[in-house]
Amino acid sequence: MAQRVTLTDVSQAAGVGIATVSRAMGDHPDVSAATRDRIRKIALELGYRPSVAARALRRGGFHAISVIVPDTQWGWWEPLAHACVETAGAAGYQVLVHPVSGGPASLADVIAGLSDVPTEGVIVISVPDQKAVREACDRIGIPGVAIDDTSVDIHFPSISATNYEGAREVVEHLLLGGRSRIAFVRPRLSGGEAVWGETFYLQERERAYRDALDAAGIPVDESLIIDTALDEGGSGCPELGELVENGAGIDAVFCAFDQLAPTALRELATRGLRVPDDVAVAGFDDERTAILVTPQLTTARQPYEDMGRTATELLLRSLSGDRPAIERHEFPTQLVVRASTAHDMD
Amino acid sequence: MAQRVTLTDVSQAAGVGIATVSRAMGDHPDVSAATRDRIRKIALELGYRPSVAARALRRGGFHAISVIVPDTQWGWWEPLAHACVETAGAAGYQVLVHPVSGGPASLADVIAGLSDVPTEGVIVISVPDQKAVREACDRIGIPGVAIDDTSVDIHFPSISATNYEGAREVVEHLLLGGRSRIAFVRPRLSGGEAVWGETFYLQERERAYRDALDAAGIPVDESLIIDTALDEGGSGCPELGELVENGAGIDAVFCAFDQLAPTALRELATRGLRVPDDVAVAGFDDERTAILVTPQLTTARQPYEDMGRTATELLLRSLSGDRPAIERHEFPTQLVVRASTAHDMD
DNA sequence: TTGTAGGCGTTATCAG
DNA sequence: CTGATAACGCCTACAA
Numbered sequence: 210m211a212q213r214v215t216l217t218d219v220s221q222a223a224g225v226g227i228a229t230v231s232r233a234m235g236d237h238p239d240v241s242a243a244t245r246d247r248i249r250k251i252a253l254e255l256g257y258r259p260s261v262a263a264r265a266l267r268r269g270g271f272h273a274i275s276v277i278v279p280d281t282q283w284g285w286w287e288p289l290a291h292a293c294v295e296t297a298g299a300a301g302y303q304v305l306v307h308p309v310s311g312g313p314a315s316l317a318d319v320i321a322g323l324s325d326v327p328t329e330g331v332i333v334i335s336v337p338d339q340k341a342v343r344e345a346c347d348r349i350g351i352p353g354v355a356i357d358d359t360s361v362d363i364h365f366p367s368i369s370a371t372n373y374e375g376a377r378e379v380v381e382h383l384l385l386g387g388r389s390r391i392a393f394v395r396p397r398l399s400g401g402e403a404v405w406g407e408t409f410y411l412q413e414r415e416r417a418y419r420d421a422l423d424a425a426g427i428p429v430d431e432s433l434i435i436d437t438a439l440d441e442g443g444s445g446c447p448e449l450g451e452l453v454e455n456g457a458g459i460d461a462v463f464c465a466f467d468q469l470a471p472t473a474l475r476e477l478a479t480r481g482l483r484v485p486d487d488v489a490v491a492g493f494d495d496e497r498t499a500i501l502v503t504p505q506l507t508t509a510r511q512p513y514e515d516m517g518r519t520a521t522e523l524l525l526r527s528l529s530g531d532r533p534a535i536e537r538h539e540f541p542t543q544l545v546v547r548a549s550t551a552h553d554m555d
Numbered sequence: 556m557a558q559r560v561t562l563t564d565v566s567q568a569a570g571v572g573i574a575t576v577s578r579a580m581g582d583h584p585d586v587s588a589a590t591r592d593r594i595r596k597i598a599l600e601l602g603y604r605p606s607v608a609a610r611a612l613r614r615g616g617f618h619a620i621s622v623i624v625p626d627t628q629w630g631w632w633e634p635l636a637h638a639c640v641e642t643a644g645a646a647g648y649q650v651l652v653h654p655v656s657g658g659p660a661s662l663a664d665v666i667a668g669l670s671d672v673p674t675e676g677v678i679v680i681s682v683p684d685q686k687a688v689r690e691a692c693d694r695i696g697i698p699g700v701a702i703d704d705t706s707v708d709i710h711f712p713s714i715s716a717t718n719y720e721g722a723r724e725v726v727e728h729l730l731l732g733g734r735s736r737i738a739f740v741r742p743r744l745s746g747g748e749a750v751w752g753e754t755f756y757l758q759e760r761e762r763a764y765r766d767a768l769d770a771a772g773i774p775v776d777e778s779l780i781i782d783t784a785l786d787e788g789g790s791g792c793p794e795l796g797e798l799v800e801n802g803a804g805i806d807a808v809f810c811a812f813d814q815l816a817p818t819a820l821r822e823l824a825t826r827g828l829r830v831p832d833d834v835a836v837a838g839f840d841d842e843r844t845a846i847l848v849t850p851q852l853t854t855a856r857q858p859y860e861d862m863g864r865t866a867t868e869l870l871l872r873s874l875s876g877d878r879p880a881i882e883r884h885e886f887p888t889q890l891v892v893r894a895s896t897a898h899d900m901d
Numbered sequence: 902t903t904g905t906a907g908g909c910g911t912t913a914t915c916a917g
Numbered sequence: 918c919t920g921a922t923a924a925c926g927c928c929t930a931c932a933a
Contacts (some may be wrong), residue, residue: 226904231928258696261673262611263926266909268793270607271671284630287654291626294654303672306652308640310631326619326649327607442846455888471847478849500788501817501847503824511927534910548779561910572920577912587918609910612925 214257223251227351258349271327273303274524277319278336280309284495286334289356292517293332300525302329311496323494330524332356339364339480343466352527354520366533368520370541372410372493375509375542376417379491380463382507384425386550388489391432393418394473397436402406414493415463433457441468441498447477453480460488461550467492467499470506474549495545504548512540560603560776569597575607580605592868607673619649620870625681626655632680632841635702638863639678646871648675668689674797676870676900678702685710688872698873704756712879714886718756718839721802721855721888722763725837726809728853730771732896733790734807734835736779738798739764741811743782760811787814791822798877799826807832813838816852820895832899841891850894858886863867 216234220227225248232240233248234257240248242425265271276293280287293306305328309316320342321333331353339355343364346353358369362459383391395411401477419429434449446469452459453476462477464470470492475506484504492499493508523533562580566573571594578586579594580603611617622639624632640650640719651674655662662866666677677699682688685701689710692699704715729737741757765775781794798805799822808818808823816838816883820830828834830850841856865886868877 216928217926227927228905228929229903232903235928239902244902250729256696259670260612260926261671262608263909264672264928265671266612266925267607267929268925269909270669271673284633287630289775290654303668304653305672307637307650308596308652322649325607325610325616325617325652344597350599350602355827369916415799441843442851470625475849497787497843503849505820507786562912563910572919574912577910581912585918590918606910609925610912612909612927613911613913615925701912776923890928 214252214255215260216257219248219252219255219257222255231379247434265327271303271329271494272301273305273328274521274528275307275323275326275328275331277307277309277316284285285494288513289334289517289520292514293521296518296521297525300521302525309443317345319343321349321433323351323420323541324349330354330528332520332524333365334359336365339367342546344505352524354519354524354527354533356516359408361407361409361547363535363537366523366535366538367537368516369410369415370511370516370542371468371539372413373417375511376414376493378542378544379493379507379509380418380421382544382546383461383463383489383550384421384427386461386485386489389425389427390437390457390459391418391422391461391463392433392449392457392459393463393465394446394449394469395434395436396439396469403410411465418463430457430533433459437469437472437475439468441471443472443499444474446472446478447476449473449476450480455483462488462490464490467494467496467506467508468547470498471502474502474504481513482550489550491550493542499545502549507547507550509542510545513540515540556655560601561606562603565594565598565601568601569594576810601683602694611673612698616650616675618647619651619674620867620874621651621653621654621669621672621674621677622657623662623677623679625897631840635680635796635866637799637865638860639867641865642867643871644868646754663687663691667695669697670695671852675874676700677840678866678870679711680754682706682711685713687762698870700870700873700879702866704759705754707755707758709881710882711885712869712884714862714869714884716855716857716862716888717885718759719763721807721857722760722839723767723887724890725839725853725854725855726764726767727771728834728836728890728892729807730767730773731807732807732831732835735869736776736803737764737768737785737809738779738781738795738803738805739811740795741780741782741808742785742815750873755813765808776803779805782816783815785814787817787819789818791825792818793822795819796826799823799828808834810836810838813840813852813854816844816895817848820848820850830895835896837896839888841889845891845893848895853893853896854891855888856891857888861886 216227216230230248233245266325297304309319309321330351334356336355336357339360353365355365356368371377392460422429428502437448438445475486483488492508495508499506499508527533562573562576566576580589622636643650654664655665676697680702682703683700685706692844694835699711701711702714768775783792783794808819823834838852838854841854845852845854873879
């Protein structure tokens with residue numbers, strides 16, 4: 210139905226050669242204005258659309274890369290995609306963004322589907338299992354780069370922030386503020402997603418939490434490390450509430466990432482604890498959440514721009530023959546102090 | 556560099572005809588397992604990748620559509636894109652998402668760039684000027700559908716929510732709660748973007764605001780209609796502050812959309828006004844903002860799923876020859892009552 | 902200024 | 918089972 214009208218059709222309808230039509234449609238100089246206009250009119254009437262495929266075949270390629278983005282409800286990955294688009298655009302590449310629809314299997318599915326998409330390479334964001342994804346890439350024969358700190362084992366050049374250093378900086382900021390009973394809030398694995406358990410960035414941030422306390426001579430109290438459901442709109446964080454209830458005497462909360470903060474803040478508010486006076490709260494990412502909650506959240510900002518740009522550069526380089534090493538490229542975070550931890554706001 | 560190795564190369568290296576290689580690469584039955592494996596091995600060594608262009612040319616088309624999404628920093632449009640992906644996927648279409656990079660000109664630019672992208676049609680989201688975009692589409696000869704309520708004049712089949720009815724419902728909800736001094740907060744045009752001034756949804760929501768007051772027998776006080784900068788992270792809303800200062804005696808605030816609420820809420824909090832006891836606050840969209848602010852926001856939810864699905868269906872239909880009418884398709888919003896307006900929470 | 906012909910890399914149709 | 922060959926639709930020398 211769709212791709213029916215061709216150059217030949219138009220040429221016949223106009224009683225000219227196909228070359229003339231081709232020239233008329235492009236902005237070729239070698240056509241008389243009269244015939245050009247006549248042909249264009251006919252083409253329009255016939256609903257002629259040039260075949261991208263034929264054109265690309267003729268010219269050899271599309272110069273497009275794909276960015277595969279996770280299907281989280283809210284797009285924290287947007288700054289990343291944006292940076293990719295910018296960088297690729299400057300190099301004459303189109304960027305195709307493919308949202309992943311669901312479970313862990315489907316990332317590989319999306320990639321498999323790419324065999325019919327004109328893309329020369331792929332940037333995957335937040336990959337549950339790099340091995341499977343890598344195999345999918347190999348199967349269709351395109352190179353890839355990951356912006357990912359979830360996989361413990363990596364099979365792509367992997368871009369991430371300095372999770373350990375960033376988290377350590379956050380915790381040290383809390384310690385400097387005189388806090389010593391610091392809870393660490395992690396996301397609870399929901400359903401069968403045992404994946405979380407081996408999530409690299411969680412490991413790193415937790416390690417930083419422990420090390421920072423150690424270094425400050427504060428023994429880690431395992432009961433202060435709690436797991437909770439991820440639900441930004443939820444009314445509270447029962448596990449944190451329990452901690453307060455039990456008289457754990459916490460004076461700070463470090464959320465493994467910003468999205469865990471809203472429920473924590475609400476729980477504290479419900480229990481009449483003031484933030485930051487009674488309890489300081491901090492997160493990680495500097496996501497949209499951080500500026501919308503009350504009070505606004507101290508956190509570690511991930512350098513998404515740099516990360517996206519570097520990923521794209523690595524990919525483009527590997528398109529021109531390079532085979533970049535499979536290693537982690539870590540980019541430093543920046544501590545952003547806001548009202549949720551007060552001490553050095555003055 | 557990239558697209559060099561072809562079927563012919565592999566066939567020569569393997570000492571067979573290209574047809575055999577083609578069959579070996581696909582999962583054709585008519586090849587002996589032995590040759591198939593041998594050929595595949597050689598192809599892998601040579602780094603052979605089938606040409607998507609040639610393949611598409613042969614098979615006639617790509618079956619992909621594009622969704623062009625605005626480059627707002629935070630993706631309220633994501634549910635839309637998601638619905639498009641789902642709907643298109645079910646019909647065997649790939650979806651390419653193209654973020655727009657900047658100013659009003661660039662949407663048309665993105666579309667112009669699509670002439671080299673294998674896409675059969677386009678869904679544009681939030682179009683500042685449909686006329687220009689329509690011309691860009693015509694120029695490259697692909698059909699389009701808009702999910703858009705910004706343009707006053709439309710040149711695409713245009714999907715949107717029922718802005719008037721939705722806003723009216725919100726204002727009536729405030730009135731029902733006994734509020735009568737209701738401020739209406741609009742975004743201020745920043746820089747040269749006179750576009751906002753002729754923004755359809757703003758006109759509609761304002762009209763609803765006025766009509767609702769009228770219907771309730773409350774005269775519209777023009778001084779209660781204020782324009783403010785859009786800055787989610789900002790510390791307050793000076794214009795609203797002034798209103799309070801001047802003793803305008805407001806008891807409710809209707810924000811033209813959710814993203815205007817955070818600063819309004821902060822301003823009220825700063826001035827010691829309690830929400831909703833002293834002042835009720837409501838928005839429009841049911842965006843992420845709505846559940847993150849304190850207190851959570853009463854608002855009108857846009858039915859993004861329906862909207863995205865319908866847009867995709869319209870587009871797919873126009874790919875099979877239909878020429879859908881250029882008209883608005885409006886989908887009803889749903890009033891979502893949260894803590895920011897208290898009266899019927901009990 | 903216009904028409905003819907060849908080829909881009911695949912796949913499908915035919916012979917062998 | 919395998920090999921030649923003809924399209925697919927467009928662009929562009931080259932020829933008229």
